[in-house]
Amino acid sequence: MIKSSICELLGIEYPVLQGGMAWIADGRLAAAVSNGGGLGIIAAGSADGAYVREQIRKAKELTDKPFGVNIMLMSPFADEVAAVAAEERVSVVTTGAGNPSKYMQMWKDAGIKVIPVVASVALARLMERLGASAVIAEGGESGGHIGELSTMVLVPQIADAVSLPVIAAGGIADGRGVAAAFMLGACAVQVGTRFLAADECSINPVYKEKIIKAKDLCTMVTGRRLGHPVRALRTNFQREYLKLEYSPATDEELEAFGAGSLRKAVVDGDNDGGCFLSGQAAAMVKKVQPAAEIVRELAEGAEPLLKGAGEWVR
Numbered sequence: 537m538i539k540s541s542i543c544e545l546l547g548i549e550y551p552v553l554q555g556g557m558a559w560i561a562d563g564r565l566a567a568a569v570s571n572g573g574g575l576g577i578i579a580a581g582s583a584d585g586a587y588v589r590e591q592i593r594k595a596k597e598l599t600d601k602p603f604g605v606n607i608m609l610m611s612p613f614a615d616e617v618a619a620v621a622a623e624e625r626v627s628v629v630t631t632g633a634g635n636p637s638k639y640m641q642m643w644k645d646a647g648i649k650v651i652p653v654v655a656s657v658a659l660a661r662l663m664e665r666l667g668a669s670a671v672i673a674e675g676g677e678s679g680g681h682i683g684e685l686s687t688m689v690l691v692p693q694i695a696d697a698v699s700l701p702v703i704a705a706g707g708i709a710d711g712r713g714v715a716a717a718f719m720l721g722a723c724a725v726q727v728g729t730r731f732l733a734a735d736e737c738s739i740n741p742v743y744k745e746k747i748i749k750a751k752d753l754c755t756m757v758t759g760r761r762l763g764h765p766v767r768a769l770r771t772n773f774q775r776e777y778l779k780l781e782y783s784p785a786t787d788e789e790l791e792a793f794g795a796g797s798l799r800k801a802v803v804d805g806d807n808d809g810g811c812f813l814s815g816q817a818a819a820m821v822k823k824v825q826p827a828a829e830i831v832r833e834l835a836e837g838a839e840p841l842l843k844g845a846g847e848w849v850r
Contacts, residue, residue: 538714538835538842541701542724545669546628546649547602549573550835552714553672553703554827555728556606556630557680557813558582559802560739563594565827568736570601572828573835577604577630585616592624602627604651609634622646630672633681637666651703655683660694668700672726675706679729679767679815682706682757688720695721709817711837718842727834729815734827742805743812746771750818759794762787769812773797777811 540551552574554561558581566576576599578591588605595603605621607614610633618639621629625646629636632653643650649669654660660671673694675687683690687706695702704717705726717725731737732747746769758777759766768774780793794811801810 538718538839540718540723542670542703545701546575548575550831551724552831552834553577553604553630553724553726554731555678555705555726556580556604556632557728557732558608559798560732560737560813561606562738563591564598564738565731565734565736566591566603567595567598567601568734568827569731569831570595570599570603572826572831574831575602575604575628576827577606577628579606579608580611580613580617581608582611582613583617584613585620588617589620589624592620592626604628604630604649606630606632607636608632609636618642621648635662640666640668653705654694655685655690657693657697660698660700664698664700670701670703670724671698672703672705673722674726675704676757676767677707677816678705679755679813679818682765682767687717691717691720691722707815707817708834709815709820711834711839711841713817714834714838715841715845718838719845725834727830729817730821730830730834731827732814732818733821733824734830735824736827739802740805742807743801744824746812747814747818747821748823750814750821752819754818755814755816762790766811766813767815769814769818771810771812772808773806773810 542551550573554569556577556579558579561579566578569576580588622642628649630651651670652663653672673691675690676682691704702722703724704722708725709730761781797811800806801812
């Protein structure tokens with residue numbers, strides 16, 4: 537069985553974290569991943585503190601294993617959600633879209649491990665100075681908000697730049713990706729897109745079907761004009777958004793066009809009005825299955841590859 541420093545740090549069986557996917561990763565999915573030996577993550581997204589507390593308590597009812605909360609720091613409810621995470625004493629907080637420095641001491645005082653998502657060496661170094669427990673190096677292959685660098689080049693650069701444990705994310709959907717991440721210097725992986733097809737993932741069935749049927753060129757990136765590039769499945773909505781992005785439309789009009797689009801995808805399965813966030817690895821997701829089975833397949837699929845790596849050395 538693969539073991540790494542992350543397993544000991546977080547008290548988990550397999551070095552697999554589930555991504556904090558806004559509107560998607562709720563208490564039920566997080567608990568299922570944690571019960572399967574990974575680390576489940578509840579996504580706060582743009583939700584308020586009451587919702588996040590409800591999901592944390594739901595997860596606590598379903599598992600006695602560690603789980604975490606992902607906090608999007610650009611959310612208007614970030615202060616509120618940060619306090620809820622501390623009050624509920626979740627095991628881990630992962631952060632994205634901002635600098636978590638003003639919350640770090642509060643979380644540490646609550647015994648919480650803080651693991652920011654980073655897309656650059658500079659940000660990883662800053663998080664190390666702030667006292668993060670580990671960092672998630674997320675490449676541009678991932679779904680949702682993305683950075684410029686791919687996982688292949690980002691992970692080794694961050695592994696060289698910091699002494700913290702590095703968790704690789706972006707484009708990982710099977711044991712081959714996990715093994716590659718370890719070879720690049722990571723000691724764990726974070727996976728989002730494959731968990732969209734988990735039995736316990738509560739997205740609209742249309743969304744799951746789109747993931748299962750996805751092909752290699754299934755995603756596209758929009759939002760660069762606004763400074764917040766996002767990767768999602770190619771749909772009518774995404775194509776229209778891209779046209780508007782390169783039209784004379786104002787930024788305000790662009791923001792208004794995209795408002796509520798993620799909810800329309802997750803809840804309604806609306807192909808024309810929904811933004812179906814997905815990483816490039818969607819084409820590697822072949823079936824709907826229990827979250828615990830996904831966790832095991834990721835870890836157990838990597839083991840023979842890592843053990844057999846010596847065959848390439850002469």
